[in-house]
Amino acid sequence: MADSLTALMDRIDARADELVALTQDLVRIPTVNPPGDGYRACAEFLGDRLGRRGFAVEYVRGAGSPGDSDRYPRTNVIARREGHRPGRCVHFNGHIDVVEAGRGWSADPFSAEVRDGRIYGRGTCDMKGGLAAAIIAVETLVESGLPLPGALEISGTVDEESGGYGGVAYLAERGWFRPGRVDHVIIPEPLNVDRVCIGHRGVWWAELETKGRIAHGSMPFLGESAVRHMGAVLERFEHELLPALAARRTAMPVVPAGARESSCNINSIHGGQPEEHAGLPTPCVADSCRIVIDRRFLIEEPLPGVKQEVRAILERLAQSRSGFRYELRDLFEVLPAMADPDGPVVQATLAAVREVLGREPEIVCSPGTYDQKHIERIGKLKDCIAYGPGILDLAHQPDEFVAIEDLVASAKVMARAAHALLNRGA
Numbered sequence: 001m002a003d004s005l006t007a008l009m010d011r012i013d014a015r016a017d018e019l020v021a022l023t024q025d026l027v028r029i030p031t032v033n034p035p036g037d038g039y040r041a042c043a044e045f046l047g048d049r050l051g052r053r054g055f056a057v058e059y060v061r062g063a064g065s066p067g068d069s070d071r072y073p074r075t076n077v078i079a080r081r082e083g084h085r086p087g088r089c090v091h092f093n094g095h096i097d098v099v100e101a102g103r104g105w106s107a108d109p110f111s112a113e114v115r116d117g118r119i120y121g122r123g124t125c126d127m128k129g130g131l132a133a134a135i136i137a138v139e140t141l142v143e144s145g146l147p148l149p150g151a152l153e154i155s156g157t158v159d160e161e162s163g164g165y166g167g168v169a170y171l172a173e174r175g176w177f178r179p180g181r182v183d184h185v186i187i188p189e190p191l192n193v194d195r196v197c198i199g200h201r202g203v204w205w206a207e208l209e210t211k212g213r214i215a216h217g218s219m220p221f222l223g224e225s226a227v228r229h230m231g232a233v234l235e236r237f238e239h240e241l242l243p244a245l246a247a248r249r250t251a252m253p254v255v256p257a258g259a260r261e262s263s264c265n266i267n268s269i270h271g272g273q274p275e276e277h278a279g280l281p282t283p284c285v286a287d288s289c290r291i292v293i294d295r296r297f298l299i300e301e302p303l304p305g306v307k308q309e310v311r312a313i314l315e316r317l318a319q320s321r322s323g324f325r326y327e328l329r330d331l332f333e334v335l336p337a338m339a340d341p342d343g344p345v346v347q348a349t350l351a352a353v354r355e356v357l358g359r360e361p362e363i364v365c366s367p368g369t370y371d372q373k374h375i376e377r378i379g380k381l382k383d384c385i386a387y388g389p390g391i392l393d394l395a396h397q398p399d400e401f402v403a404i405e406d407l408v409a410s411a412k413v414m415a416r417a418a419h420a421l422l423n424r425g426a
């Protein structure tokens, strides 16, 4: 006999230890990116598990994508289980890569130790814990005997931390997220158990170089200092650009609230002759100075205007400042993404949070981007959210952890949301 939804929740509670063990197993395969270690092993671990449970498993290598090689293949896995009759497809997507561990850990970052109700380790929060919770949610749903028309899919994809080109972007370009093939997507990124994340701001990275003319440092009047020109740029940024950006507010519910403004970070600055020999700087006028800017823009700001605003500042300097020459090069861009807050996946997940946690969930947007951009922009699939256990602030930090209680709660929410989405209008 088929379970009730209450019985489904009990089944997930009963699998808490298995959920912990699965998270630990995933963390213990260090899939550090760059360079993209252990991708195949991790994808095959997921594929073997889901294959044993009746899922049709496919591996797709992001051949030729950045970083792909025989030593570091960009191996993605997609597992699909058809229901008892045709219907919609609910897809859970988790990235299997993690950022490097870095310094400051109080234990081995890949040991996935359990302490005080938490699992510690690189990727516990971002986002192997979320992926494990999605897997337990889907497996339990399948075993429950509840009617499940349509299809359930789980993918483990690579390279999210480096832009997702060999992962979700590669799959989206090849139709894996085509509407009709997939209808609703939940990405269990660590946005916390009571928040539904519907999108993210945009990104424009650019390199700006000011040009100078080299001369002897004792006679700077014979040259042209690219560093001084860059100083003038930074001064304009400080007094014109940054205040203008800080005055702009998005209607998107970005968290933390400080990220509701438009922003521009100066990621780096390099100028002058390289100091290759310690204590022996070259006495030269700088002929080049470069900065990399990281401009995070709002859904209300069209990208051409974002670029033009910076270029206008530089053009004004070229008019007013003698000898000012520059080059502005695009490095990377991502358009903002946002799901319809009244759409099915948002509404089903909100309802599931209310039922499981008994409190009112919050709709949020992320300050940084994640793979939703590729599903929305390339896949043309709008009904996509991020929802998962863990606290975003802990991602990429030493002593990253996920609370076991949150893992279990999020698995329940995902199971209920998937059940509701599959049976919508049925």
Ligand SMILES: [Zn+2]
Pocket: 095, 126, 127, 160, 189, 190, 370
């Ligand atoms: Zn992540």
